[in-house]
Amino acid sequence: MIMLKVTDLKVNYGGIEALKGISFDVRQGQIVSLIGANGAGKSTTLRAISGLVNPSSGSINFMGRDITSFNSQKIVAEGVALVPEGRRVFSNLTVKENLKIGAYLRKDKDEIEEGIKDIYRRFPRLREREWQLAGTLSGGEQQMLAVGRAMMAKPKLLMMDEPSLGLAPLVVKDIFSIIRDLKSEGITILLIEQNANAALRCADFGFVMETGRITITGSGPELLVNKAVKDAYLGSN
Amino acid sequence: MFDKMLPYLLSGISVGGQYALIAVGYTMVYGILRLINFAHGDIFTAAGFFMVYIAASLPVQAAIPLVVVLTVALGYLVERVAYKPLRTAPRMSVMISAIGVSYLLQNLMWYVTGGLAKQYPTIPFISNSITIGTATTKVVTLVTPLLTILLVIALVTVIQKTKIGMAMRAVSKDFETAQLMGIKINSVISTTFIIGSLLASIGSVLYFSNYTSVTPTVGAMPGLKAFVAAVFGGIGSIPGAVIGAFIIGICENIIKALGYTTFSDAFTFALLIVILLFKPTGLFGEKTSEKV
Numbered sequence: 001m002i003m004l005k006v007t008d009l010k011v012n013y014g015g016i017e018a019l020k021g022i023s024f025d026v027r028q029g030q031i032v033s034l035i036g037a038n039g040a041g042k043s044t045t046l047r048a049i050s051g052l053v054n055p056s057s058g059s060i061n062f063m064g065r066d067i068t069s070f071n072s073q074k075i076v077a078e079g080v081a082l083v084p085e086g087r088r089v090f091s092n093l094t095v096k097e098n099l100k101i102g103a104y105l106r107k108d109k110d111e112i113e114e115g116i117k118d119i120y121r122r123f124p125r126l127r128e129r130e131w132q133l134a135g136t137l138s139g140g141e142q143q144m145l146a147v148g149r150a151m152m153a154k155p156k157l158l159m160m161d162e163p164s165l166g167l168a169p170l171v172v173k174d175i176f177s178i179i180r181d182l183k184s185e186g187i188t189i190l191l192i193e194q195n196a197n198a199a200l201r202c203a204d205f206g207f208v209m210e211t212g213r214i215t216i217t218g219s220g221p222e223l224l225v226n227k228a229v230k231d232a233y234l235g236s237n
Numbered sequence: 238m239f240d241k242m243l244p245y246l247l248s249g250i251s252v253g254g255q256y257a258l259i260a261v262g263y264t265m266v267y268g269i270l271r272l273i274n275f276a277h278g279d280i281f282t283a284a285g286f287f288m289v290y291i292a293a294s295l296p297v298q299a300a301i302p303l304v305v306v307l308t309v310a311l312g313y314l315v316e317r318v319a320y321k322p323l324r325t326a327p328r329m330s331v332m333i334s335a336i337g338v339s340y341l342l343q344n345l346m347w348y349v350t351g352g353l354a355k356q357y358p359t360i361p362f363i364s365n366s367i368t369i370g371t372a373t374t375k376v377v378t379l380v381t382p383l384l385t386i387l388l389v390i391a392l393v394t395v396i397q398k399t400k401i402g403m404a405m406r407a408v409s410k411d412f413e414t415a416q417l418m419g420i421k422i423n424s425v426i427s428t429t430f431i432i433g434s435l436l437a438s439i440g441s442v443l444y445f446s447n448y449t450s451v452t453p454t455v456g457a458m459p460g461l462k463a464f465v466a467a468v469f470g471g472i473g474s475i476p477g478a479v480i481g482a483f484i485i486g487i488c489e490n491i492i493k494a495l496g497y498t499t500f501s502d503a504f505t506f507a508l509l510i511v512i513l514l515f516k517p518t519g520l521f522g523e524k525t526s527e528k529v
Binding site (some may be wrong): 050051052070072073076077081082084088090091092093097100101102104122149153 | 319400403404406407409410411412413415416418419420421
């Protein structure tokens with residue numbers, strides 16, 4: 001089943017066309033990776049889906065509803081969560097408050113407490129630091145918190161913008177194993193990565209973006225052996 | 238010596254509390270919008286006039302809640318009309334809009350009052366005289382610091398313990414990410430203006446009960462001093478604003494006690510310059526604990 005359908009999406013930033021009409025689908029239960037160089041329009045794509053930027057044309061359809069004109073708040077309520085680039089945890093809130101605020105729109109108090117416990121089971125480091133301000137966490141811990149915070153919204157679609165950026169290789173491995181875990185629990189994931197290798201390895205499907213367009217599409221394994229992708233994003237061997 | 242100082246100290250603590258109630262409005266709005274709300278002092282003055290006109294036809298006890306409601310409505314309206322449409326505009330535009338609102342309110346008050354000082358009603362109980370040791374003062378002098386501290390504790394509790402408080406802290410840090418959590422930025426901002434105006438209206442009742450009349454520009458000076466207090470304490474920090482306000486109130490009155498009344502205002506503004514030069518983040522200014 002198609003969960004997210006983006007059709008001919010265009011976004012302008014003060015006269016510059018950041019997205020020049022992209023179309024793609026995300027199927028339920030899959031991991032879809034968007035790869036590409038800096039400035040290709042990957043983040044803009046996620047920001048447009050989240051309602052942080054308004055597309056100039058095109059449409060975004062989520063679970064059969066047209067959400068193109070929805071504001072961020074409504075889009076979260078529909079079940080789309082974004083783990084933003086650079087983690088963006090609330091550094092002035094405690095770890096626990098960051099998780100609570102992820103569930104801001106939820107009313108089911110008891111289940112929210114359960115949800116927090118569940119996040120702590122996944123990321124025991126966060127439990128140890130429950131009462132610490134999020135700004136004092138290490139980069140990897142902040143990324144775990146950002147993922148945990150997004151999951152607190154109980155999203156149907158989890159979008160992640162460069163979750164491995166600036167993290168140590170071991171932590172990057174952790175992050176990708178978390179992404180696989182989430183998939184096995186039935187969460188659909190739309191992932192942006194500069195680390196094309198890792199992103200394509202875990203992806204069911206992948207898109208390559210170049211200057212506002214999708215230029216290559218294919219399954220994860222296909223893209224991993226695609227010559228153009230290999231040359232441009234994966235290194236020669 | 239102490240006998241001579243006591244009335245000044247009492248009055249300093251009291252004035253400090255009144256400044257504090259105004260300063261919290263400045264500092265909260267700055268914390269969320271990074272905006273110096275220049276209209277805040279005029280909203281404080283407007284609260285004074287609301288009291289003048291309402292008390293003309295209603296008993297003061299009934300007038301006070303009405304004054305609070307009207308002041309809150311005015312603060313809310315100013316935000317909706319003059320700041321909200323500029324949400325994505327450069328910060329300078331919003332600041333100029335704030336200056337515009339300030340002049341608009343002042344001139345409206347000139348227009349309505351015809352520029353005449355209006356007699357402020359006597360507030361029962363808090364206007365009564367009371368003798369503490371050697372000092373004779375009004376009850377308001379004692380009520381102000383107590384009420385201020387109670388209100389500030391209540392406010393800090395709301396901000397630290399409630400959901401809306403958590404949303405306010407999140408919005409003050411990062412608008413965009415707060416939106417991604419599903420927080421309605423505009424209602425958080427409105428709440429901030431409502432709280433600021435609420436405290437200013439209470440501050441106004443306490444402040445003007447020490448004076449006989451209200452004029453359209455009378456709020457400018459306490460407004461400015463409250464602003465200095467907010468900067469002194471570290472703009473954006475509520476405890477900072479309160480402590481800054483008490484320090485300024487007390488210092489001003491000690492200077493008066495020493496016989497330099499002429500310089501008491503100058504002191505406050507000299508303090509502003511010194512802070513901006515040597516510790517621009519103030520006493521409790523935002524520490525940067527983030528890892529990049």
